[in-house]
Amino acid sequence: MHDIRAIRENPAAFDAAVARRGDAGVSSEILALDESRRAKIQAAETAQAQQNKASKEVGAAKGRGDETEFERLRALVAEKKAEVAKMNAEAKELDQQLTDMLMTIPNLPFDDVPDGKDxxxxxxxxxxxxxxxxxxxxxxxxxxxxxxxxxxxxxxxxxxxxxxxxxxxxxxxxxxxxxxxxxxxxxxxxxxxxxxxxxxxxxxxxxxxxxxxxxxxxxxxxxxxxxxxxxxxxxxxxxxxxxxxxxxxxxxxxxxxxxxxxxxxxxxxxxxxxxxxxxxxxxxxxxxxxxxxxxxxxxxxxxxxxxxxxxxxxxxxxxxxxxxxxxxxxxxxxxxxxxxxxxxxxxxxxxxxxxxxxxxxxxxxxxxxxxxxxxxxxxxxxxxxxxxxxxxxxxxxxxxxxxxxxxxxxxxxxxxxxxxxxxxxxxxxx
Structure with a gap:
């Protein structure tokens, strides 16, 4: 399998190496999937942080006897919990799609391997x-x-x-x-x-x-x-x-x-x-x-x-x-x-x-x-x-x-x- 970090750093070199094996360059598709996956992970992390913050504030609101704020925060915690689960599931699906794609791309030839078709x-x-x-x-x-x-x-x-x-x-x-x-x-x-x-x-x-x-x-x-x-x-x-x-x-x-x-x-x-x-x-x-x-x-x-x-x-x-x-x-x-x-x-x-x-x-x-x-x-x-x-x-x-x-x-x-x-x-x- 290929190193996604190397593809991010030099997609043109990756496509050129794949082309030497007679395959079309796919770095743009790979990087689009990777970017979407990373965005979902970031969104999940953001929602998780918001959930954690709201969870801490729930107790404080209850202690103050502020029932309205307590219920609002409880609803926010539930909302963020669902959002985290949704983002993680979507990130996992995108990660599998990325892995599946990388699994089907052949290894990259060394520079000293002769070019040729057959x-x-x-x-x-x-x-x-x-x-x-x-x-x-x-x-x-x-x-x-x-x-x-x-x-x-x-x-x-x-x-x-x-x-x-x-x-x-x-x-x-x-x-x-x-x-x-x-x-x-x-x-x-x-x-x-x-x-x-x-x-x-x-x-x-x-x-x-x-x-x-x-x-x-x-x-x-x-x-x-x-x-x-x-x-x-x-x-x-x-x-x-x-x-x-x-x-x-x-x-x-x-x-x-x-x-x-x-x-x-x-x-x-x-x-x-x-x-x-x-x-x-x-x-x-x-x-x-x-x-x-x-x-x-x-x-x-x-x-x-x-x-x-x-x-x-x-x-x-x-x-x-x-x-x-x-x-x-x-x-x-x-x-x-x-x-x-x-x-x-x-x-x-x-x-x-x-x-x-x-x-x-x-x-x-x-x-x-x-x-x-x-x-x-x-x-x-x-x-x-x-x-x-x-x-x-x-x-x-x-x-x-x-x-x-x-x-x-x-x-x-x-x-x-x-x-x-x-x-x-x-x-x-x-």
Missing amino acids: EDDNVEIRRWGEPKELGFEAKEHFEIEGVKPGMDFEVAAKLSGSRFVVLSGAVARIHRALAQFMINTHVDENGLTEAWTPVLVREEMMYGTGQLPKFGEDSYKTTDGWWLVPTAEVTLTNIVNGMTVEEGYLPRRYVAHTQCFRSEAGSAGKDTSGMLRQHQFEKVEMVSVTHPDKSGDEHERMTRCAENILERLGLPYRTIVLCTGDMGFGARKTHDIEVWVPGQKTYREISSVSVCGDFQARRMNARFKPADGGKPQFLHTLNGSGLAVGRCLIAVLENGQQADGSVTLPEVLAPYLGGKLTLTADGALA
């Missing part, structure tokens, strides 16, 4: 690795002979419908091995704290990280009011919801491996083949909670954590900075990491690492007490995939595919696969 305007900042020359026409993951026995979309469709998959046998084990490798690397080498969190959350948690109110159709809600998390960003970030922590508590760095659920309401017809875009999938998610002065460095550190996973797996990738028109709702700056997938002859997103500034912290009312004293300040939050497990499975299978239908697997997975690093053409580990 993914065509994103800027590549580095690459690692070179796509292999396979010596034959690359297949997509679901077409590889050794993969077919362990990746069943027909059974999944029978069970649940489209955009689900049943993994079994060796393919399921490789999928699990990838998640374990990621978690162990982040905990043992990157210093993150492993967490295991619910996948059902209260509605206010979805508001806290920005999934609601604007993007409710992209997630699933149960009949009794719980929401299925689209990513563990929701639970990990909301750990500090409503908290005021000591500065020494920071930074907090979490990682969790969870099921994730997305309705993909806004992506009908996109990437429907294979398991690239599913309603249910797994991610290893990283979340950092930091001091405002440290969030920029933390963004780079988290990006490197995700990139390192791909390097250890030997998967070529490129890292890009998203332009203003392609960034997520809550981000001030985002690095997307795209892995090479030979079957499509292109790079596809496998991680998105974003710094959100105090945007989520304001929604969650999450603060810290400065070590040198002073008023509590809002925390900064960051999140990023470390990595999307299913997409990593796709990349491992496609980059390791052989002409005979088998797949050569990355050496770093050996401890998780009993030392077996070949998925044979008949779907077994050898």
